[in-house]
Amino acid sequence: MSNTFQPSQFIEVALKNNVLKFGEFTLKSGRVSPYFFNAGLLSTGELLSVLANGYADALAKNANKDDLVIFGAAYKGIPFVAATAQSLWNNHQINANWGYNRKEAKDHGEGGMLVGADLKGKSVWVIDDVMTAGTAMREVVALLAKENAKVAGIIVALDRKEKGQGEKSAIQELAETLNVPVLALVSFDDIIDYVAKNGTAEQLNSMKSYREQYGVS
Template sequence: MSTTKTFNPQAFIDLALSRGVLKFGEFTLKSGRVSPYFFNAGLLNDGEALNLLAMGYADQLMHCEHVDVIFGPAYKGIPFVAATAVALAQHHQKSVPWGFNRKEAKDHGEGGVLVGADVQGKKVWIIDDVITAGTAIREVVSILQQAGAEVAGVLVALDRQERGQSELSAIQEVQKQLNIPVHALITMKDLMDYLESKGEIQALANMQAYRTQYGI
């Protein structure tokens, strides 16, 4: 079984910038904080971009334990989890069942809110873009647990590494409250390293100031 790493964080940041997924500047978040960068994984909307993201998730999963099923929360997580299943099969010769949830329960056909692989009695990894407040992840964990699954962990594209409602980050809060690991493909530190390597002095200074104020 191949465990060759195909994901390069710096290459992913380059691609994210070229697609407008990642922007540096001044952005007001839902929390009211004024952030020096913005990340919208929904703009990874072409084959090359989605493939690179999926290879990153697949690489990470090869180093995770208990990967019985991978799961994408509706709606953004659905293409992510499907592409990751393909990447695991193509690049790592590992075939992993995958599923997702509906926002609203279906009352005909197979019914319910879960689609795809059976999760009952299985250890499930959730794949999503970011954890901002942790509310959405907690909802998905609850849905999976009600279906008899054991949530083994969460994979996200970006860890903002900033405080949530407490001195912990949203990711740290999820890890502590749910007692599961949360891994990220890139972090705010990776973004700062990227800016430093490109000589973007002002953007880096803005990031450092933001991290000083809100970082963990």
């Protein structure tokens, strides 16, 4: 398996491991989606390696390599950021600093909310799985600001490319608000392309209908 991230390869592995499913799924928003992505099932070495290689490739292309700091939000972001740091070193010879947060502040030992790299005064790239409304990411931004750190960019595994409150997606809104790049390894369009080549006509029609109703350009 190639170390270079390919969206179609990730989609295949995700389908094989039930991380990505097709069918009818009611989301928190009430929308009935023709597919569902469950990042909690990214629980094999193969999946984690493919995902981490994707994050690392994106960082190698877009981030400042000389003083790279990457951050994963608890809990899912912790293994993602650790694996990405390893992939950056093994595949790109980039020695990134990495850290994550606790859900609750530690009141003994070193204390505090953050673990790992010292983030004070740093520009930090944040790694996340899927962004829907962007609420969790705004909490991460606020947490970093309390540590006198700022967000340099954000990378998510999947961009659903759906409208938020208005005509723009949460990713588009966040990119404009923070004035930083918000990148995605796989988008809704990649999944449609995969279904067009490998899925059924029914799956493809459902995906296209969903995009027409809720999608953004």
